[in-house]
Amino acid sequence: MSTTDRQAPLRILQGCDTFSPDVNGAARFAERLSAGLVQRGHDVHVVAPSKRHSQHGSFVETIEGEQMTVHRWASWRWYPHDWLRFVLPWRARGYARTLLDRVRPDVIHIQSHIVIGRALAIEGAKRGIRIVATNHVMPENVLDFTLLPEKAKRLFVRWGWNAADRVLRLASAVTTPTRRAADFLERNTHRRGVRPVSCGLRASDYTADLTPRTANTLVFVGRVTLEKEIDVILRAIPRLDADLDVHFTVVGDGDQRKHLEKLAADLGISDRVEFTGRVSDAELRAHLTSASVFTIASIAELQSIATMEAMASGLPIVAANAMALPHLVHDGENGYLFQAGNDRELASCITRVLRQTPEEYLRMQRASLEAVTVHDIDRTLDTFEELYRGEADAR
Template identity: 85%
Template sequence: MSTTDRPAPIRILIGCDTFLPDVNGAARFAERLAAGLVQRGEDVHVVAPSVRHNRTGTFVETIEGERMTVHRWASWRWYPHDWLRFVLPWRARGYARRLLDRVRPDVIHIQSHIVIGRALAIEGAKRGIRIVATNHVMPENVLDFTPPPEKAKRVFVRGGWTAAARVLRLASAVTPPPRRAADFLERNTHRRGVLPVSCGLRAANYTADLTPRSSNRLVFVGRVTLEKEIDVILRAIPRIDPALDVSLTIVGDGDQRRNLEKLAVELGIADRVRFTGRVSDEQLRAQLTGASAFVIASIAELQSIATMEAMASGLPIVAADAMALPHLVHEGENGYLFQPGNDRELAERIERVLRLSPEEYQRMQRASLDAVQVHDIDRTLDTFEALYRGEAVAG
């Protein structure tokens, strides 16, 4: 769409329970969404937890190269987790009322149904503001950060989905990333007409190396937490034929890093496993470009931006057959799936990729590059702008 053909800008308030400097899929999506909308000339405001303890204020921040207004609400660290911060629920509604009266947005786009998203949706609905909701959170995943007994977990999950349903019913559109996540949400909240919308990425920002590989280096990118099941990848490494001389780079950080480093020593593979910790975007892209394959064992991915980044880097993918990953990995085309938790099968799938002929390997690389095109960020932005304006969008 040309600049002259674009409708008048609208004021969009994006509510995030996790945002920069957090590193996770939901935060990265919100950052790219906000920056993309600013590039298109929309008036964007972001609400997010404070970076420093108990500090509320409005700031101009540079996100993905774009300057925008970010409203930071006083938040507290959840100490069982390595980065999670949350706004006190009994304060959030008051913050929301004051902000909405001041900003007067045309639309509110919440990124979760938890604290900030819940407060903005409830107070926005009272004012007749259009609500769009993207769901990045499953109550089951939150249990990774809490230690309740099994019976309490079941009660928590039921209560979590009930709370989600109360918030999501206020939205004119609900948009989890892939179709499988949309189906899962409909089953658990009884919300109908859920529209899957990809988180999107700009594939042109990533570089694919289609020349023959001189080494067999696997890469994983993501938070180093329980739900990612990185231990399954580590246990697969000793099962791979030693002649392939496989190494693994784990890009990211989290509360399980020390445990995984210890496991690598116990498995006798510490010299073949590298933990980079947090890296810059440029370093991340270089790690992907130089790898031989991307491996992910997570069982809780609602979309997996990291997997899409690997595809945009021309990598074959070996992924757990769980949640959204089968929507990204087409068996035998751009990679292989394995039974979740089965390190023996994972090792076999990795070997299968690394033993491909140069021609077959490059075919798999090109299949990843082709498959990621449907997740182009401009398609995502087009869809959300239509939803913001109340226009019909095909599912």
Template identity: 60%
Template sequence: MGCDTFTPDINGAARFAERLSAGLVQRGHTVHVSAPNDRYALEKPRIEKVEGEDLVLHRLPSVRWPNHDWLRFVWPWRSKHYARKVLDTVRPDVVHIQSHIVIGRGLTREARKRGIPVIATNHTMAENILDFTRLPEWGNRIFVKLAWDDAKRTFDMASAVTTPTRKAADFLEQTIDISGVIPISCGIDMSQYTAEIGPREEKRIVFVGRLTSEKRVGDVLRAAARIPDAIVELVGDGDQRAALERHAEELGIRERVVFHGRTSDEDLRAALTRASVFAIASIAELQSIATMEAMASGLPIVAADAVALPHLVREGENGYLFPPEDVDVLTDRLNRVLDADAGEYERMQRASLELVAAHDITRTLDTFEALYRGEQIPA
């Protein structure tokens, strides 16, 4: 498994790779993971317990991205060198990359030389990292073009290319002119989440995810400022946290906003269970594991009508969509959920549970195992 982000990093790609790897170990596979180290040092492969299972981690020397609060990366010109070392040591039956950027890029090229099949999963949009390039607008345009050109070269070498949703697959096919991208949900283990069916005594709006600009968490705060007595819980951290704390002060709701930062899985799940509604204003989700976690916790969802979020929200059934950046409509949709009578609220809760059942992790594992065996999966 080639991962440019992996535990202790917290983002969708890392969480998916961790759960997929652990699920494969449970099924009797031996899983090795290439991922950045927390310092510029190459260490011997070691066993790390991830999601309760033992994985073999190959931690590669990495440096911190200067414009990001935690992201680390391997020098691109060293990626093939480290890939050779890992592949010649492990001699895997299949390589599954979770990113085309650095580690996955090197593994793909070296695996191809050795005749090892590669499965590539795309979790990223090049546009997502423009806030961290610090380039002028013309520089960002060049950066995005080069990034997608490189992605195409990598994906063209793969036996199969997957992405979490049909919408994300369509986006990738149109952006880099490839075909046959297979949508496979990141999956979720619903047994890990607790849904308390019934109305809440408090109005609690929760968001889980990185506090970065593309998540547009400020929109959620502005909507909450218009809803008397609403409490906002933000689970996650990021480069925008300080700015969001100041924004909450300016809105006069700082005492009603809880910044949890990074939390344990137990605390995250507890925050979801006690919440009234999950709100996500993000404009760059290729699936959103956090939204699926909220659904598995029996929460109605209010989400931006952008990219893949409409795949998880059925208007009026398990929640509502709103036009991206439209705080007026976001406020209205939140009020519809928070002011719903007991019967209507419970109906939305149960709809979330029913809809997320289609994303059970068992199906995800079955599909990837079939790909690893070389079976054809309909795109």
């Protein structure tokens, strides 16, 4: 039994600007972390936007199979985005004051510095509550939904990082999923000592099929949005040899779906591309298990839980050589990296995987399974328990 297992349970308040039913990496991380902490006996409270404007209050919700208290703050839909909701900033501070005086948490863990996280950090710091912050946000990723002109976008990015700086300086510890993401955060703020802590997953929840494939299927899992650059994958498919008979499954939904469906039609590959829309966890895992290659062209991943899920499913990975993806994909071992945006190079990498002998393909599968072990969720939980108690500071 570890030292943290023998200590008294904590009352932990998670501040999330995105949470269930949203589907994205930050929400999934907060859900898994919260559920894992409940399993370890902690009293977990989550602050999240309401599912609809009329909803405001505290509710017992089942998240990742575990019951916890979720405090839903009244929020409004951001219509340029397909699902994003936000709490009115001038109300968030009042909500935070009331909640903190009632819940009295031992520690606050904010998952962003935007509205909910900002309000909880400011009011928590006033009360001397320990604050841990995890950054999942790049202001650059929000630009597609701002409807701002180019000059205003540059000012928005500068303002966004300055706002992050002001909030993160209130935290006793700041984490982000990878070393590269930590370096990126330190370059854009005055914060130093940012700790890379993997989002983590439980690999045993996924099934790897190590038998030879009878069909060639590419799969992508994630939000169907602009920064994921799914169009690059679509443009690569016509470049593949016809005898490979490659099909492509896009698991997820988003504002770019209709545009990408039209692009597939224009490229003449509609009969080989499937857009599943939103699916259940069981369906998602089945798509991963049955695929041949996981392909991701995104240029804005701070870690990519979807890529880790594919690795836990025993898939070779073909990924853009951008942001944190090289932390997961070791070129020539469990997959290949291609220059971001280069559909010709992407097609070449896919071909290299699909032309392998069964023995070489199996070697890549096993390499993915081995590489994902360091991202076990229990390691992540151990680290955050230490951060919550201040034990990592002492060391």
